[in-house]
Structure formats: structure tokens, C-alpha cells
Amino acid sequence: MELIVEEISRAKKLIGRHKFVSQQLSIGRGYNNDIILSDPHVCADHLVLKAVDDQWVIQDLDSLNGTMLLNENKLTQPQLIESGDIIQIGKTQLRFMLPNHPVAESVKFSTAEILVENIGRWPVIITMLSLFTALNILFMYLNTPTKEINYNSLFLWGLGLTLGYALWPLFCSLMSHLNKHETRIADQLGVSFVIINLFWINEFIEVFLGFNLSSSWYWQWLIIFLSFALTCMMFWFNFYIAFTQSAKRRIKLALGCSTFIFASLFVYDLSNQPDFKGYPEYNSTIMPPAFAFSSASTPEEFIRNSDDLFKAVDKKAQQQKD
Numbered sequence: 001m002e003l004i005v006e007e008i009s010r011a012k013k014l015i016g017r018h019k020f021v022s023q024q025l026s027i028g029r030g031y032n033n034d035i036i037l038s039d040p041h042v043c044a045d046h047l048v049l050k051a052v053d054d055q056w057v058i059q060d061l062d063s064l065n066g067t068m069l070l071n072e073n074k075l076t077q078p079q080l081i082e083s084g085d086i087i088q089i090g091k092t093q094l095r096f097m098l099p100n101h102p103v104a105e106s107v108k109f110s111t112a113e114i115l116v117e118n119i120g121r122w123p124v125i126i127t128m129l130s131l132f133t134a135l136n137i138l139f140m141y142l143n144t145p146t147k148e149i150n151y152n153s154l155f156l157w158g159l160g161l162t163l164g165y166a167l168w169p170l171f172c173s174l175m176s177h178l179n180k181h182e183t184r185i186a187d188q189l190g191v192s193f194v195i196i197n198l199f200w201i202n203e204f205i206e207v208f209l210g211f212n213l214s215s216s217w218y219w220q221w222l223i224i225f226l227s228f229a230l231t232c233m234m235f236w237f238n239f240y241i242a243f244t245q246s247a248k249r250r251i252k253l254a255l256g257c258s259t260f261i262f263a264s265l266f267v268y269d270l271s272n273q274p275d276f277k278g279y280p281e282y283n284s285t286i287m288p289p290a291f292a293f294s295s296a297s298t299p300e301e302f303i304r305n306s307d308d309l310f311k312a313v314d315k316k317a318q319q320q321k322d
Helices: 111-119 122-142 151-178 185-213 218-242 247-272 299-321
Strands: 002-008 014-021 024-028 047-052 055-060 067-069 079-081 086-089 092-097
Touching: 002 024, 111 185, 111 218, 122 151, 122 185, 151 185, 151 218, 185 218, 218 247
Parallel strands: none
Antiparallel strands: 002 014, 002 092, 024 047, 047 055, 055 079, 067 086, 086 092
8 A cells, every 4th residue: 555754844844755665664763763863852653653444543552642633632542544634753754655646737937046047057057257356356356546556355255255245145054055945056146246236336326326426325225225125035045946935935034134234234324424524525526527417607607696695794794794
């Protein structure tokens, strides 16, 4: 008689599956059993299953920690099992399935899964890593105040920063492995660095709007929103690849992690903000006039506008003096 035995985690995730064609199955830590478990809380000869009149009967062999039918009492006598029943012996959970057990319909690949698979190809990963490293080296070079530049230090800095950012997707892969899930290192690296490189676009938008809108407050909130959305998106994909969980739970975790990071950065900025700024901040960013919303003025117009401004100030000062 056929029987399928699945070893599952406490979260009901499949660890191993075995199919037997026999009239009796023994389970325990002893090497003479049909199913050998490494759980130290399981006895050498823990329980036995016997086929009786086209049904399976389970019997505990007076084990030290006993056998528990989930949602029922401790097994004290032989008992019939049905397809889908789960037992716990020690800290191990086993699920019994009959060959005629209904199987869920096949699931079509989702858009997210197709996207992850395409991004997780090594040509894409190498391109994203190289782009991130090159941009870091370029901006480090442009922001170096000294004329003498150590190119070896620039390269090592860019490479080290790339390796530092790669620790997060590698950590997600490690957690996936520890949870008996597929590691998918390539997918984690690809998705993470595609989104990380999108932050460069976000920075360009920030500089562009800051140059053209200067004191307007709403563009700053737009940048914060875009940064939060990108961070939340990266966490969502990382959790999607690494863990098996519901969509609602994945969204909650991604929002929670993103909120924690941005709240921490906000508190950090507040703690480093001086009480009084003795000198005004000067933004020396230079951008071509083509990026400006308004055209540049001629020197004559600038001088004329400046003269009008000084005259208005003198007039106002004279009025207050009188």
C-alpha cells in the first residue's frame, strides 16, 4: 500500500518528501527504520504505521516524549490516519498523504517572478555592479578637493563600496538558505543593484529641482517619497525572493523596514543639526542653462535689476528713517 510522508517545518514548509510502497513503516532515530530522523528528542524506535484494510494505522511504541496528533491529544493507542494528517514527534513534524490526495492547480509565473528571473541573469548583474562602481569612482573623483589624485585609492574605494552594498542581498540569500529555501543569490544581487542604481536618478532629480526651485518645500517631500518608494520596493523584492509568505505580510515587512530606516535617518539628522547657523549655506552646483526652467539674463539685465533692487532698499530705509 502506498503512503507519502513529508517532513515539514513548524511554518508548514516542506523539508523532505518520501513515497513508500509497503504494508508497514517504522519511524525513529535508529538505523533500522524506514524513515530515520536526526531529532535527539525522537526515540530509536518511536512509532510504526501499519496498513489495515486499505487504511493506515499509527501506533506509538511507548516513546519517551510521545507522539502528538496536531490539534488533538497525545496518541495513547493505535489510531487511523487520514490523508493530510500531521503528527509531531519530538520537535519534528510529519505529514501523511495518500496517493489520491487532491493536488492544487498549477500556478502561472507572476509578472514579478518573470522580472526577477530576467534581472537575475549574470550579464545584467555584472552590468549593474560595474555601473554602480564606475559612478561611485566618477563622483569621488569630481568631489576630490586636491589636485593630486590617487587613482588606486579611488578604485579601491569604489570597489569596497560595491562590496559593502552587496552584503545585504548576500545576507538575504543566507537567511533564505537557513530557512530551507532556495538561496537565489543571482536574483538577490540583480534586483538589489538595479534598484540601488535607480537612486542615482533620484539624486539627479534632487539636484535638478534644488537648482530650479531652491526654497520651495514640496520638491523636498517629493524626493523623500521617491527614496522611500525605492527602498520599500527593494525590501519587497528581497523578501519575495528569500521567503515564502503572503503578499500582505510581505508588504507590511517592507513598509516596516523602510519606515524604520527613514525614521532613524530623520532622528540622526536632528541630532546633528546645529542650534544656530552662523554662516549661510552656499550651493555651488553649476548646471547648464538648458536645465533651468527660466532663461538666463544678460549682464545688462542683471545690473539693471540689481540697481532697481538697491534703489528700492534705499527708499525703504529712507521711509523708515523719516
